[in-house]
Amino acid sequence: MFEALNPLPQDPILQLMLQFREDTRPDKVDLGIGVYKDDAGNTPIMAAVTEAERRLLEGETTKSYVGPAGSAGFNNAMAALILGDNSPLIRDGRTSVVQTPGGCGALRMAAEFLRLCKTDITVWVSTPTWANHLPLLGGAGLTIREYSYLNPKTLEVDFAGMQETLETAKAGDVVLLHGCCHNPSGADLNLEQWKEVTSLIQRKGLLPFVDMAYQGLGEGLEADAAGVRHLAGAVPEMIIAASCSKNFGLYRERTGALALISGTASVNSAATSQLLGIIRSHYSMPPAHGAAIVETILGDEKLRAQWQDELNGMCERILHLRHAFADTLAPVGDFRFIARQRGMFSFLGISPEHVVRLRKEHGIYLLDSSRVNVAGLNDRILPRVADALNNVLK
Numbered sequence: 001m002f003e004a005l006n007p008l009p010q011d012p013i014l015q016l017m018l019q020f021r022e023d024t025r026p027d028k029v030d031l032g033i034g035v036y037k038d039d040a041g042n043t044p045i046m047a048a049v050t051e052a053e054r055r056l057l058e059g060e061t062t063k064s065y066v067g068p069a070g071s072a073g074f075n076n077a078m079a080a081l082i083l084g085d086n087s088p089l090i091r092d093g094r095t096s097v098v099q100t101p102g103g104c105g106a107l108r109m110a111a112e113f114l115r116l117c118k119t120d121i122t123v124w125v126s127t128p129t130w131a132n133h134l135p136l137l138g139g140a141g142l143t144i145r146e147y148s149y150l151n152p153k154t155l156e157v158d159f160a161g162m163q164e165t166l167e168t169a170k171a172g173d174v175v176l177l178h179g180c181c182h183n184p185s186g187a188d189l190n191l192e193q194w195k196e197v198t199s200l201i202q203r204k205g206l207l208p209f210v211d212m213a214y215q216g217l218g219e220g221l222e223a224d225a226a227g228v229r230h231l232a233g234a235v236p237e238m239i240i241a242a243s244c245s246k247n248f249g250l251y252r253e254r255t256g257a258l259a260l261i262s263g264t265a266s267v268n269s270a271a272t273s274q275l276l277g278i279i280r281s282h283y284s285m286p287p288a289h290g291a292a293i294v295e296t297i298l299g300d301e302k303l304r305a306q307w308q309d310e311l312n313g314m315c316e317r318i319l320h321l322r323h324a325f326a327d328t329l330a331p332v333g334d335f336r337f338i339a340r341q342r343g344m345f346s347f348l349g350i351s352p353e354h355v356v357r358l359r360k361e362h363g364i365y366l367l368d369s370s371r372v373n374v375a376g377l378n379d380r381i382l383p384r385v386a387d388a389l390n391n392v393l394k
């Protein structure tokens with residue numbers, strides 16, 4: 001039976017990660033996969049995470065099952081992190097959160113849930129969007145359509161284009177939005193634009209579905225959630241997929257959360273029971289360790305403050321690098337948009353041929369789309385990256 005299968009082309013992000021690992025040049029530079037790096041080029045374990053793990057190891061008494069929803073403590077803490085401590089959506093029982101294996105688990109379970117609600121569902125994704133959105137959502141049987149998002153010339157949000165395409169969506173269609181730190185472009189909606197999108201969604205009867213993978217890495221935990229919270233407060237139903245991979249640095253622990261917001265508490269309770277049934281039939285229950293770390297951190301005042309400090313440091317470092325990168329590139333061209341964008345990613349707007357030359361001739365790795373992980377830079381390598389770019393572009 002297997003003989004009929006053809007090899008599947010590799011995921012471009014994961015393929016680049018492997019290519020980078022195999023490159024033996026000591027001065028190679030990884031601006032590919034979206035993992036945060038410190039000044040020394042390492043992806044460190046946050047000190048708050050290490051401390052939480054120590055406590056868990058000491059206090060853990062069982063490895064028994066957690067159940068399809070995961071840990072209630074984690075779920076409550078994530079609800080507050082995303083929607084705010086005093087959100088009426090939590091107080092009124094209109095929100096439920098379940099622990100998932102990473103943000104991907106949340107996205108896929110949400111897609112399966114949508115498909116259960118209605119067999120014929122269209123989800124609108126931004127052009128461009130994270131490459132894995134397509135198999136995660138399309139693989140569950142959702143029809144994918146694209147809305148304009150990025151102006152390819154300025155590499156900034158084409159808001160008029162976004163509104164124009166979303167005007168053609170039908171009632172009941174789903175709109176996937178990036179909560180903050182748009183992946184791959186770094187071009188985010190401002191609060192005014194979130195408000196306008198909210199009105200459009202309300203007026204047309206669309207269902208918002210937010211991917212919140214980088215909360216805390218754009219401008220801070222609260223500021224990054226402002227648009228999402230505004231939207232959540234205004235619509236009857238909404239889905240949010242959140243990830244703890246970046247803001248807790250828990251990548252390989254696969255820690256995420258899926259929030260369902262419904263019109264009433266009783267609708268929410270029925271919807272959540274269906275979601276739990278879907279989870280049971282896919283992976284039964286989420287892995288415990290990463291969520292236990294997050295729960296320990298968010299549930300302890302001192303540890304939470306330490307984590308926030310560390311996260312703020314990461315966020316500030318990225319903001320610094322965005323400005324420094326744009327400044328260093330000034331002799332090469334106008335890259336000031338990088339300083340205006342947020343989160344880990346920006347496009348350089350160069351051709352795939354230039355990207356390949358950067359990789360081959362200079363050992364600098366970015367995605368063929370020209371997406372760079374700004375967090376992979378540091379002040380020492382900036383001049384070299386600028387020189388290399390100058391060299392391939394001239």
Ligand code: LMR
Binds near residue numbers: 034035130
């Ligand atoms: C990225 O976009 O590089 C990250 O979200 C990692 C991944 O899984 O693709």
